[in-house]
Amino acid sequence: MNNRREQWQAAEQLALALTDGGLQRMSARTLAMFLFTDQETVTMGDIADQLGVSPGSVSGAVKALLSVGLIQRLPAPGSRREHYRLRDDAWSTLFSTQNTVTLTMLRAAEAGIRATASDDPAHQRLIQMRDFHEFMLREIPSLLRRWQQEQVSQRTGGTART
Structure with a gap:
């Protein structure tokens, strides 16, 4: 599966499965985005752009994923925006x-x-x-x-x- 479009379709399918499993929809889509992204770190704006949603709708999802330890906030010298990534562990x-x-x-x-x-x-x-x-x-x-x-x-x- 080398096609990025196919990968994002798979990410959306994963998000649906996570939602079926009880995760809030935006948290599920955000987690799927972290799993499928080829970027080392992303901002809330990056997530919103990728998912085609407003940055405000991403905020709660990021907060939820941070609170359970799935993602982490990283320092980004020279950037005014906070950067996040899926934790290695x-x-x-x-x-x-x-x-x-x-x-x-x-x-x-x-x-x-x-x-x-x-x-x-x-x-x-x-x-x-x-x-x-x-x-x-x-x-x-x-x-x-x-x-x-x-x-x-x-x-x-x-x-x-x-």
Whole structure:
């Protein structure tokens, strides 16, 4: 797929899939743009131009992608505009950033457990919610270590996946 038009069509298809998965449409389109761009960094104006939208509509999407750690703001000496790029470790950063969400869910479950009687069906559902999030908090660090080891192995000539 060498044709840029085909690539942007694929980017829009990815954005639709991300939207179907729950991401806000503009955030999904913006993330797809970061994945498919051939530029090292982009500005909000660049994103707006590429997507054919107003710069104001891009602002919330960029803020959302920054907040979960998928993109990063970079210094741009000599430029008055802020520059952004997809983080090299975007996916592991996203996963580790989700620990904050997981911790929030865990705390909410614990509060619900305290607020319900042990014979209340909600109490049992909240215990399961708490136990799941405790499990995730224990397991995420080892998963991320394994991912990092796999990435190092692939870069150094270990077993590469195709």
